[in-house]
Amino acid sequence: MASITKRGKVWQYRISYYDSDGKRKTINKSGFRTKAEATAEARLTEADLIHGYDLESATTEFRRYFKRWYETTRMPYITERTQYNYRNTMKAIDSYFGTTSIGDISSDEYQMIVADYGKGHSHETTRKFHHHLKACFDYAFRNGVIKKDPTFSAKVVGKQSEKKIKYLSEADMNKLMSQVIETTTLDNTANYILILANATGMRIGEILGLTFDDVDIDGQVISVRQSYDYVLTHKAKATKTESSVRQVKVDKVTCSYLAEIVDDRRSLCKTSDKNVDGFIFINRNTFKPISWTMVNKVLTRHCERAGVPRITTHAFRHTHISYLLNNDVYEQYVSERVGHADTTMIRRVYGHVLDELKAKSDDKVIHLLDIQKSSASH
Template identity: 35%
Template structure:
């Protein structure tokens, strides 16, 4: 129910309603030049009440985001992922300040993307916007807002800071594998780790978490069901998400060389000694990979261990492997994720396939 009063030449609209427990609530807004404007506002508020919107709730966006991720995300994520949420939370707080969530329009959000994206890479902007979108969906589910102000927003980024990860050609992969084979010895697990990445496309944290129980020699599979938190040295942790739990088929060659490491008599496949549980760090592995690549005459300025995952995808695409099969092998939740992350590779091979299609059609 709405009531209207005129004070000092301006109109005020007051909306009253009872919640599901019978408690009376009121919301008032003043400053309307005409009674008609006040009625329009009251009608809008009443319609929102009918649609289940909590018109009394209008938290500061930064506060809502912090409460949301601490309630729904923090209990089930790693320390590393939690730091990414804190990073996004600080960015929201710095930019939006005390702006309330209902004040934010699509244009407001797009302006934020335009300004923040000028000095940040595509990867960073994707991380930030993914978290904000999830938070906004939660606010809609809570009945605080009715529209998604992130809808159809254009992602802006600094192209100079954003590079597609380099990947190796088939001939370069063969060179690298040959170089790694010459380094194989049980007291140096690094070449075994790199070879596992080449043949599986798995992440470093997943590979170094492998135990001998995860390797099935009979069915020629490797099971990914955990990872290692090498950043905070807390030991085992869950995989990146539920879809990352997967079983990967591998070739006999990889199984054969991995069996050499059984001589170390450790529960972990890639532990150097029974006591070394968490001795692998990205920089150590990256330095080793670059060293072997130099010895093989492969020059890639920005190539890192994670680039092996991209090389794995590039090779599978070159062999005509379906994107669905690749997505499952990588542990992505759906093909859309794979298509977005590896769009630059997919487009490259699409051009090659288009040429092949054109050639085939010319034969009709």
């Protein structure tokens, strides 16, 4: 039962209760103009306690609650790169929410914060920010800390990023690869990476993470077992997803280039103990995988000399996927080859290609049916 008292010119209430661990707790709130206002608020609070709401946690600063939630439910299970993203989110939380309690954040306030954040960030970055916060609020809601989830139905906005070319046409890619191959020497590690990226659609981190044991030249197979963190740790790490662990078949020409650099780097490593991990695409002087920045610099130079639009290394992945789809390679096979769990990503990102293929298939089916009907009528 709540105790309602007057203190000076204002009214206050005090509620005593036992938490889930059997510890005695109290809730005090003052500042009410009348006894009736204090009584009404106290009754609502008592009802919340009866329904199992964790009112003590609801008064915790959101930034502190988020940090505790992150360290308990996320940090032990995610990569260093993802931890880096969460740390950026926590900086933004500190800036936007300050000392605000988690239980005091309304849907309107949350929407305004997401909208403001989106003014200075891309849509994708804003989406990740919202995703992090939404997961925390959902956890708090399910555990009775808050009565409503302020992120429910929130709209994510963000700056329109500059439109970049995601992939090259088959003709432009052929021109680019001719330029790459013509300038390939064992001193130019980046060229070998570009050749492999073009033939496999592998992520740049997956290529940099390849070791001598991952390559079967005779079987023309590459085993993708790990990735390489070229941004933060500069060490081997787990692949992006479980489905990214896979085997990729490679053509004979690409295998011949792969054999060249594998033989050269393997011989080189016999003269030093620096490359203990057995990485293939290493700098011949440092014995460490070459930097992502260097690969892109080399690629930019090749694009300029070949007279094709400037792209980044990731465009090889898009181009490889588009090339396979345009040549009627089965969607599921393409997804498995590039390490997607299913065809969802293919359908979302390459919908325009699939639409074109559907139109071609429609024409082909109608043509086949016309032939069938024509044969039946004779």
